[in-house]
Amino acid sequence: MATFKDFRNSIKPNWCPGCGDFSVQAAIQRAAANVGLEPDDLAVVSGIGCSGRISGYIKSYGFHGIHGRSLPIAQGVKMANRDLTVIASGGDGDGFAIGMGHTVHAIRRNIDITYIVMDNQIYGLTKGQTSPRSDVGFKTKSTPEGSVESAIGVMELALTAGATFVAQSFSTDLKELTSIIEAGINHKGFSLINVFSPCVTYNKVNTYDWFKEHLVSLSTIEDYDSSNRMMAMQTLMENKGLVKGIIYQDKVKPSYQDLAHGYSKEALAKVDLNLPEEKFNQLMAEFM
Amino acid sequence: MIDQLSWKVGGQQGEGIDSTGEIFAMALNRQGYYLYSYRHFSSRIKGGHTNNKIRVSTSETRSISDDLDILIAFDQETIDVNVHELRDGGVVIGDSKFNPTVPEDLNVRLYSVPFTEIASELGTSLMKNMVAIGATSAVLGLPVESYLEVVEEIFARKGAKVVEKNMEAIQKGADRFNELSGGQIDGFQLNKADGKKRMFMIGNDAIALGFVAGGVRFMSAYPITPASEIMEYLIKKLPEFGGTVIQTEDEIAACTMAIGANYAGVRTITSSAGPGLSLMMEALGLSGMTEVPLVVVDTQRGGPSTGLPTKQEQSDLMAMIYGTHGEIPKVVMAPSTVEEAFYDAVEALNIAEEYQIPVILLTDLQLSLGKQSVEPLDYSRVEIRRGKLNPKEELPDTDDKDGYFKRYEVTEDGISPRVIPGMKNGIHHVTGVEHDETGKPSEVAANRQKQMDKRLRKLQNLRFNVPVVKQAPHEEADILLVGFNSTRGVIEEAIPRLEADGLKVNHAHIRLIHPFPADEMKSMIDKAKNVIVVENNATGQLANILKMNVGQHEKIKNLLKYDGNPFLPSEVVMKCKELV
Numbered sequence: 001m002a003t004f005k006d007f008r009n010s011i012k013p014n015w016c017p018g019c020g021d022f023s024v025q026a027a028i029q030r031a032a033a034n035v036g037l038e039p040d041d042l043a044v045v046s047g048i049g050c051s052g053r054i055s056g057y058i059k060s061y062g063f064h065g066i067h068g069r070s071l072p073i074a075q076g077v078k079m080a081n082r083d084l085t086v087i088a089s090g091g092d093g094d095g096f097a098i099g100m101g102h103t104v105h106a107i108r109r110n111i112d113i114t115y116i117v118m119d120n121q122i123y124g125l126t127k128g129q130t131s132p133r134s135d136v137g138f139k140t141k142s143t144p145e146g147s148v149e150s151a152i153g154v155m156e157l158a159l160t161a162g163a164t165f166v167a168q169s170f171s172t173d174l175k176e177l178t179s180i181i182e183a184g185i186n187h188k189g190f191s192l193i194n195v196f197s198p199c200v201t202y203n204k205v206n207t208y209d210w211f212k213e214h215l216v217s218l219s220t221i222e223d224y225d226s227s228n229r230m231m232a233m234q235t236l237m238e239n240k241g242l243v244k245g246i247i248y249q250d251k252v253k254p255s256y257q258d259l260a261h262g263y264s265k266e267a268l269a270k271v272d273l274n275l276p277e278e279k280f281n282q283l284m285a286e287f288m
Numbered sequence: 289m290i291d292q293l294s295w296k297v298g299g300q301q302g303e304g305i306d307s308t309g310e311i312f313a314m315a316l317n318r319q320g321y322y323l324y325s326y327r328h329f330s331s332r333i334k335g336g337h338t339n340n341k342i343r344v345s346t347s348e349t350r351s352i353s354d355d356l357d358i359l360i361a362f363d364q365e366t367i368d369v370n371v372h373e374l375r376d377g378g379v380v381i382g383d384s385k386f387n388p389t390v391p392e393d394l395n396v397r398l399y400s401v402p403f404t405e406i407a408s409e410l411g412t413s414l415m416k417n418m419v420a421i422g423a424t425s426a427v428l429g430l431p432v433e434s435y436l437e438v439v440e441e442i443f444a445r446k447g448a449k450v451v452e453k454n455m456e457a458i459q460k461g462a463d464r465f466n467e468l469s470g471g472q473i474d475g476f477q478l479n480k481a482d483g484k485k486r487m488f489m490i491g492n493d494a495i496a497l498g499f500v501a502g503g504v505r506f507m508s509a510y511p512i513t514p515a516s517e518i519m520e521y522l523i524k525k526l527p528e529f530g531g532t533v534i535q536t537e538d539e540i541a542a543c544t545m546a547i548g549a550n551y552a553g554v555r556t557i558t559s560s561a562g563p564g565l566s567l568m569m570e571a572l573g574l575s576g577m578t579e580v581p582l583v584v585v586d587t588q589r590g591g592p593s594t595g596l597p598t599k600q601e602q603s604d605l606m607a608m609i610y611g612t613h614g615e616i617p618k619v620v621m622a623p624s625t626v627e628e629a630f631y632d633a634v635e636a637l638n639i640a641e642e643y644q645i646p647v648i649l650l651t652d653l654q655l656s657l658g659k660q661s662v663e664p665l666d667y668s669r670v671e672i673r674r675g676k677l678n679p680k681e682e683l684p685d686t687d688d689k690d691g692y693f694k695r696y697e698v699t700e701d702g703i704s705p706r707v708i709p710g711m712k713n714g715i716h717h718v719t720g721v722e723h724d725e726t727g728k729p730s731e732v733a734a735n736r737q738k739q740m741d742k743r744l745r746k747l748q749n750l751r752f753n754v755p756v757v758k759q760a761p762h763e764e765a766d767i768l769l770v771g772f773n774s775t776r777g778v779i780e781e782a783i784p785r786l787e788a789d790g791l792k793v794n795h796a797h798i799r800l801i802h803p804f805p806a807d808e809m810k811s812m813i814d815k816a817k818n819v820i821v822v823e824n825n826a827t828g829q830l831a832n833i834l835k836m837n838v839g840q841h842e843k844i845k846n847l848l849k850y851d852g853n854p855f856l857p858s859e860v861v862m863k864c865k866e867l868v
Contacts, residue, residue: 009690011728043709045548056717056728059690061709063551064719064729065544066574072508072541076548076556077709079506079534084552084710105537262527264505269553269708271530273503277667280501283525284664287487288318 004033007042009059014050020171020197020208021051021118027174028087028116029058031181037085045074047090047099050125051118051197054089068099071106071115078113081269082257085185086113092133093123096152100132103154106190107161112255114184114191118171120199121151121206128202138205153241158192159233164250165191166232168243170211171198176244183246189255196244218245227251289479291346294353295424298339298370299362301332308360308417309340311442312424313659315435316344317488320481322661324777326352326654326854331513331597337365346479350625350660350777354858357476358427360420361388362403371396377475381423381465383416399423399468406460415457422461426469429477432459487662491629491655491774494662495585496521498633499557501670505531506556508545510538510564513597514653515587518559539564543571543584551580551718553677553708555637559585562604563594565648569611572646576616578718579696579704579743581640583633585649587656588773590852599852600653602773603825605833608648609802615740617643617747620802622650624757624776626662628799629655634670635753642675643746644703650801652824654854655774677706683713692716692726698738702745747803755800756808759783760815765794767868768816770809772798772830775822775855782860791868798830806837818868819844822860826850 007029015021032042042060046052048067055062061084065073074088095103095117106115122140123129129142133154137146158166165187169177177195184191196211216239218224224245225231232248257263264271297308306327313323325342343353355375361367361382371380371390378396382388383403390398401423407415418439425432435458443450466472489497496518499507505526509519523533536542542558549556560568565586575582588604590596608620619639623629632649640647686693695716697704704725707714717727722739724730757776760768767786769779776797783793796812798805813819813834821831821844828846835841845867849855 009692011690040710040712040715043552053729056719059715061715062717062719062727063548063578064717064721065547066570066720069540069544069571069574072536072545073548073551075534076506076508076545076550077552079532079545080549080552080554080556081708081710101537102541105541109534260532262530263532264530266530267710268505268530268549269710271505271554273505273555273672275501275503275529275670280667280670283497283500284487287489287493287662288485 001036002033002038004029006039007032007059009057011057013057014053016201018200019050020120020195020199021054023171023174023177024116024118024195024197025054025057027177027181030178031185032060032085034178035182035185042085042087043077045070045077045086045088047094049091049094049123051089051091052094068094068097069102070094071099071102074113075106075109075111078111079268081267083267087116088113089116089118091124092117092119092121092131096132096154104157104161107158107163107192110162110164110189110253110256112189112257114181114193116181117192117194118197119194120197120203122199122203124199124202140202153236154194155241155247156233156236159229159248163192163248164189164253166248167191167246168194168196170196170215170244172208173244180246187249189250189253214242216243218243218247289477290475291479292344292349292353293357293476293478294341294343294355295358295360296339296341296356296370296373297360297420298337298366301330301336301338302334303362304414304417305338305340305362308420309342311417311435311438312421313342314438314488317486317661318437319434320483320486321346321478322348323488323659324349324352324661325659327657329598337369339366339370344478346481351781351857352854354856358424360424362416364388379427379473379476381420381427397473399465401461401464401468403461406464407457410453410457410460415454418454418457419461422458423465425458426462426465427473427476429472432462485664487664488659489626489662490517490657490659491626491651492517492587492657493521494626494630495633495649495651498630499637500525500529502634502637503555503672504557504637505529506549506554507533507558508536508542508549508556509533509558510536510542510560512561512564514589514656515559515561515564515585518585539567540571543568544574547571547575547580547582550582551578551708557583557585559587561587561589562591562607565604565607565611572618573612573614573616574720575646576612576618576743577720579644580718581644582646583636583640583649584646585651588650588652596852598653600774600854601824601850601852602652603829603850604650605801605825605829608650609833615744617645617744618648618802619643619645619747619750620648620650622772622799622801623655624773624797624799626655626660627665630665631669638671638673641677642673642703643750644675644706645746650773652773658774675706676703677708678711678714681711683707683711685713688726692728694725695727696723696725696739696742698725698742701749702742750803752800755798755805756812757797757799758812759795760812762792762794763815764792765816766791766818767864768794768796768812768819769822769864770796770798770819770830770834771822772801775824778855778857778860779822781857782864785857785861786864789865801833804833804837809834810838813838813840813843816843820847820864820867821845822847822855824849824854
């Protein structure tokens with residue numbers, strides 16, 4: 001049995017001291033060990049940006065792709081080998097700006113992977129520009145007079161896109177975050193986990209203290225039922241999206257892999273590639 | 289008796305013009321004739337003129353013909369647009385419903401047959417196509433029974449009654465034509481064919497079949513003309529082998545998903561046309577940089593931008609060779625026949641895995657969609673080679689301090705051992721960032737140079753079967769004709785005509801576009817006074833590539849066509865004569 005230490009390597013992350021991403025990395029390592037994975041059972045696929053570096057900091061198979069495309073790559077990995085646990089990860093720019101098209105379609109496609117977004121509401125690696133998660137009025141290098149575009153309510157959007165697992169967490173709540181990631185890995189279908197992971201260098205508004213003040217834990221809401229989509233939507237809207245916990249989970253809907261017609265139960269990567277001659281002749285005869 | 293003729297059916301899109309041509313061609317293919325078809329269509333589903341031109345021959349043919357023997361018209365527009373293509377003494381059969389007329393100055397024979405009326409009398413006007421096929425049979429002197437097998441197959445699901453009605457429509461069409469013409473007319477009777485069984489397929493079918501035979505088990509793609517048939521075939525067939533196809537949200541997802549699946553060890557492809565390839569360019573660079581095998585089909589169509597989506601062009605050449613920023617090793621291969629398209633599809637998969645690179649399988653609309661008779665394919669030529677992919681599930685311990693596998697180990701041939709996720713002791717990192725031997729990001733100058741050299745070294749010893757198809761009977765030729773993709777047939781047809789005029793003509797059809805087979809082309813060019821490069825684009829891209837790799841600019845001349853239509857043999861002949 002692997003422990004979280006087995007998911008560590010010797011690389012020192014190039015994140016700023018105090019960056020929220022350190023905890024997200026630790027939570028992924030702990031969750032992987034807690035659900036019983038070995039490092040070679042796991043593939044972490046990441047996008048581009050500060051948080052995109054995470055695939056190199058976890059000892060597992062890692063694929064650091066291109067900006068905004070962690071989800072299609074991760075879905076391809078999972079389709080090729082359904083025995084692997086696949087985690088896609090990246091920042092809010094990666095997932096909700098350049099990669100938003102993929103995010104929405106990955107949600108509705110419902111392939112059994114876990115998507116962890118490190119949401120800091122700013123572009124960090126390019127030194128502080130606005131993100132689709134930045135609030136109206138937020139001043140950045142690219143919005144010196146304050147952002148005039150609305151922030152995307154990604155949790156609400158995920159619900160309308162047909163998500164089967166929607167959760168939000170905060171990087172300092174290592175214990176809760178770890179258990180949500182475990183639940184995401186165990187969920188049979190696509191799980192979206194948005195993690196508020198403050199940028200200590202470029203976002204002086206949405207700080208650790210700001211989140212502590214504004215985030216509402218779903219565990220404090222009486223009779224909150226995460227299987228109730230309507231309640232999930234209403235709670236999100238009432239709290240301007242600033243909630244944490246498992247917001248919604250559909251435990252009934254089968255994953256894409258279970259619905260795809262003819263899709264092999266055995267990992268495709270292990271299936272014999274050779275086409276028998278008789279079958280080949282049959283395929284040719286269909287054109288005659 | 290004749291050995292070949294051309295037949296065309298035309299009308300409004302959505303009127304069943306394609307299926308009319310299809311039934312006619314399939315029936316003749318079954319009798320052992322060689323068929324070659326060209327569809328004129330627009331980017332819309334209903335309305336607008338469309339036609340399907342089919343050449344029938346007793347010997348192999350890979351080009352449309354200059355003229356036309358028989359024109360079947362479902363509207364006057366079909367006659368107006370196509371009548372000038374008819375040969376002297378050609379036949380027009382029009383639906384009497386629209387009172388067909390032909391220009392008086394043309395020597396063509398017009399027959400007005402009540403296609404719609406006969407069909408309606410039999411129950412539904414939809415069968416007017418069958419009446420037209422019957423009239424065609426009468427012209428050709430083919431027994432109506434020739435169609436029975438095909439009609440039975442097409443309408444089997446609808447029951448014996450429907451089959452019977454359709455056969456009756458064919459019979460009535462033939463009878464009516466004979467009444468009008470007073471029996472068989474001269475000059476249209478085909479010699480008997482060899483009766484051999486051949487496939488009747490488009491290039492996209494052959495490519496898709498090649499992928500199934502070559503071990504593809506997953507595909508991610510986005511629909512586009514003229515590539516969608518590849519995806520549609522795999523959607524039908526892959527589930528039989530446990531595989532599947534995902535229709536993605538766009539071509540960026542299609543390409544990156546294919547990269548993810550290839551990385552994880554499944555032979556995965558994607559296919560598209562120019563606009564899709566433009567979107568895939570960044571991902572091609574990722575495949576090159578991460579050394580993840582990838583095969584992408586580009587079915588060229590008229591560009592730029594949306595261009596001429598349903599028309600022939602060969603203008604993606606430069607984009608395919610040079611596309612993606614930075615420098616990666618890449619192979620661009622260009623089959624020139626449907627048979628080659630099949631074998632090349634298999635080989636593209638092997639090359640991608642052996643060299644761990646992206647491979648572009650380039651076709652053009654006419655090769656991808658031109659339906660034709662194809663000899664049975666050779667199963668024994670299908671082989672699966674996966675190069676340095678480690679087949680074991682467990683690897684020995686590594687000496688890396690983090691236990692990482694050296695996925696990008698610097699080797700003599702530049703190709704590193706490859707493992708896939710899930711293997712014990714195979715953990716490594718893959719990134720589009722420059723990296724060291726275990727895949728960890730590295731900006732160290734010496735490492736950068738080593739890894740760049742390693743990647744680019746992979747293609748130095750590329751083994752490629754027949755990079756140039758050569759027909760070079762002359763040691764000193766007046767003309768060397770050079771082409772790629774679907775122009776092969778038209779060039780082959782032009783050559784005997786040029787030779788009949790006393791010109792000595794050699795032919796080189798380039799199948800490996802990149803890395804360019806410079807040595808082979810140089811020896812061909814040395815033997816020719818003039819080099820004429822035949823290509824469907826406006827800037828002479830292949831000619832420029834030739835000049836860049838071989839020099840001898842003064843000899844190299846352009847023969848270009850970019851109006852959306854494939855070359856006719858007569859155009860090649862005429863322009864060659866002008867150029868020399």
